[in-house]
Amino acid sequence: MNPTRGGWLIPLTLIGAMLLTVAHLAAGVPAWLRPDWAVALFLFWTITAPGRTGLVWAWITGLLFDVLLGDRLGLHGFGFALTTFLGSRFQERLLMYSLLQQTAVAAVIAATVQAVNSLARALLVDADLSALALVSILTTMLAYPLLSVTLRPLANRFMRQ
């Protein structure tokens, strides 16, 4: 990867993630089916393009998601920063993993982030701790290979010399 090429791709995909996060679901589709697109995306970019996504930027993106979803400020920042940290800390190892293994890692990270977010919501705004939140971990896990398969060709096309 060339460190200067295709820098616009990451913000663009993040905007895409924000759109998917607030996009209308068909009537009757419950909200907990919606994957945590941003977490899957941050994990993908830290593995694929190391050094391009920093912790601070991930945290600032979290603020945007807080406002977008009407959560308390600072809630999503932690999850995104943690994802970026774990992704970049084990980047070499994760890069060698197969897609299936990466998906398993995505599930573990999604579960951690979901647990922290649900707990914070329950403590701060008296939201219900629902077992249905676990379903979102599953959909995030399924979103990861989808993102990986779609975005890898783009990353290869625009970020390499």
Place this chain on the structure above:
Amino acid sequence: MPIKVLFVRQSRAGYLLLTLTLLSCTLLAVDTRTPLLTPARLVIMTAISPLHYISSLPERVGTTVIQAFTSRNQLIRDYEALKREQLRLQGRLIRFESIIDENERLRQLLNSSVRVHGEVTAVGLLTISTPLEMVIDKGWLGKISVGQAVIDSTGLLGQVVTTGASISRVLLITNKANSVPVQVRRNNVHAIAVGDGKDGLLLKDVAVTQDIRQGDELVSSGLGQRFPSGYPVGVVDSVLRDRTKPFAEIAVRPSAALDRLHHVLVVAADRFVNPGARSMAAAPEAAPKTASDPATEALERPAPQTGGLEN
């Protein structure tokens, strides 16, 4: 000979993560306890408001396409149906207007304060970001302010909690953070309906001996002056009376169809004008909207009966 260090990465990322975590905790605490971060939230909200518009675009385009391909006959049928409906509603409205006038006159007779109904603005719905909040397509540029109630044609939906320049966030009545003062239509028993955090409401602190039954209709009472009075809030779904507990557990099903919304109305809360101070209070504010507001008209008109009775 110094030991050569291999495979040890000098990285400050861990410290950075720790700092950001602490920063998150601080922000969460400040945002929960104080309104200090509201300006920042408004700035971000306005900056990302195009996202809400874009995300609702597919649905809008879909509606437009469907409209473009609606057959002429269908349009004529719809038009006829709407005309009939409009006529029917007009007929009812005339009756209501005379009732409102009568009501105001009776209130003046009793020398009690006069209720001025708030103005209504039609807005479109952009997103329902969480099941218990939604975003509408007007903000303070469209004269929407925090605290206004939001209704649809079937009942009360919620209240505006944040306003950006061109979008506002609405807390639905089913949200746990929301309470509506209500009264039972059948017998005017008052209660407070609190959202249950899912898709219904609960009546709080109603004594087991209170006369509230399954199927009772609840309307907003206008107490607290946040929500306007007289809008349907919900229907009592179940009443559980446990003699060992001081309060009954009453579940309410909301009247408004919270899961299939497209257009909603934002209403300003009722204002109360004291008949004695009415010439001062009503005149400056009511001047621009005289034609649209029958209640205000009634206010400005001198009531002929009052003089007659006092003699």
